[in-house]
Amino acid sequence: MLNYKHEKTEQIILGIDPGYADMGYGLISRSCGRDRCLAYGSLRTAAGAPTGERLQDIHDGLVKLITEFHPDQAAVERLFFSRNAKTAIPVAEARGVILLCLTQQGVSCIEFSPAEVKMAVCGHGRADKTEMQKMVQILLRLEQLPRPDDAADALALALALASTNVPIMV
Amino acid sequence: MLNYKHEKTEQIILGIDPGYADMGYGLISRSCGRDRCLAYGSLRTAAGAPTGERLQDIHDGLVKLITEFHPDQAAVERLFFSRNAKTAIPVAEARGVILLCLTQQGVSCIEFSPAEVKMAVCGHGRADKTEMQKMVQILLRLEQLPRPDDAADALALALALASTNVPIMV
Numbered sequence: 549m550l551n552y553k554h555e556k557t558e559q560i561i562l563g564i565d566p567g568y569a570d571m572g573y574g575l576i577s578r579s580c581g582r583d584r585c586l587a588y589g590s591l592r593t594a595a596g597a598p599t600g601e602r603l604q605d606i607h608d609g610l611v612k613l614i615t616e617f618h619p620d621q622a623a624v625e626r627l628f629f630s631r632n633a634k635t636a637i638p639v640a641e642a643r644g645v646i647l648l649c650l651t652q653q654g655v656s657c658i659e660f661s662p663a664e665v666k667m668a669v670c671g672h673g674r675a676d677k678t679e680m681q682k683m684v685q686i687l688l689r690l691e692q693l694p695r696p697d698d699a700a701d702a703l704a705l706a707l708a709l710a711s712t713n714v715p716i717m718v
Numbered sequence: 719m720l721n722y723k724h725e726k727t728e729q730i731i732l733g734i735d736p737g738y739a740d741m742g743y744g745l746i747s748r749s750c751g752r753d754r755c756l757a758y759g760s761l762r763t764a765a766g767a768p769t770g771e772r773l774q775d776i777h778d779g780l781v782k783l784i785t786e787f788h789p790d791q792a793a794v795e796r797l798f799f800s801r802n803a804k805t806a807i808p809v810a811e812a813r814g815v816i817l818l819c820l821t822q823q824g825v826s827c828i829e830f831s832p833a834e835v836k837m838a839v840c841g842h843g844r845a846d847k848t849e850m851q852k853m854v855q856i857l858l859r860l861e862q863l864p865r866p867d868d869a870a871d872a873l874a875l876a877l878a879l880a881s882t883n884v885p886i887m888v
Contacts, residue, residue, distance in 0.1 A: 598821075598827075599817050600817045600820055600821030600827060601821060603814055603817055603818040603821065604818055604821045604822060607818055607822075627807050636806075636807070636810075637797050637806070637810045638810075640806075640807045640808075640810030640811050640814065641810050641811065641813055641814030641817065642814055643811055643814070644773055644810065644811030644812055644813070644814035645814045645818050647769050647770045647773055647811065648770060648773040648774055648777055648815050648818070650770055651768075651770030651771060651773065651774045652774060652777075657768075
């Protein structure tokens with residue numbers, strides 16, 4: 549039997565900005581304290597399709613991402629009750645599917661509030677969207693501003709988790 | 719090849735009252751316009767366990783129910799923004815998992831508002847909890863009042879769907 553213990557120097561982190569119509573995702577790799585972007589984008593579900601089908605699309609899309617990139621950890625935005633009550637319920641339903649999927653796939657998950665992400669990426673909790681996107685661009689040395697918004701937020705979530713990480717013994 | 723078409727006279731209906739700590743469920747069979755209760759209960763998740771694990775418990779419990787009873791259709795309560803904002807998000811997360819699971823298992827799902835259920839079961843939209851439970855007990859000829867509350871609500875949802883059903887050609 550092969551018996552070994554090593555320090556894994558590369559961590560793959562998946563950031564997720566939960567959404568029902570669009571789920572933002574961002575994948576980064578942290579190695580020797582340096583972060584690089586692997587992929588980012590937005591997973592869209594078909595408007596007008598039944599809720600269950602749209603939730604299944606989110607589930608299946610997420611499984612595909614996990615199968616392709618094998619993330620070690622995921623960072624998911626925590627939801628707060630907003631004034632826009634009508635959209636909060638479908639977003640929370642999608643978030644439930646996302647948390648289920650991560651658990652089923654064995655990806656440990658840490659939740660961050662929007663203020664925690666801003667603090668980790670910009671150094672203060674009141675950064676606006678443009679400031680956040682610029683910091684994500686700088687930190688990941690991207691050629692252009694990350695778009696769409698939810699993909700940029702997902703990359704910021706991944707960076708927030710990366711900044712709190714210590715090497716994991718496996 | 720066997721080629722037949724018949725009218726299925728028995729419909730199995732699963733009612734679900736979505737919840738994160740407790741998910742109420744009720745299974746009824748409608749045959750020749752007569753409803754009978756097959757099972758009801760509450761699926762509890764472990765307080766203090768991580769959210770993903772509790773959502774997985776809901777998913778796995780629901781798969782088990784579907785595998786055992788093979789429901790033709792499901793009735794799930796629609797969520798509205800309540801004053802109790804703190805519990806609405808976890809309930810919506812659980813509801814997302816429930817809708818996903820029904821879709822994955824091929825069980826078609828219809829959503830009902832609490833007022834629609836009261837109207838279908840009691841004949842008016844303002845019935846209180848006790849009136850609803852008594853009507854569920856009478857309609858399903860149960861020996862005692864259905865308990866706990868969320869299981870009674872789930873049976874009421876199943877009855878509401880049964881009352882709107884026409885025979886399905888299979």
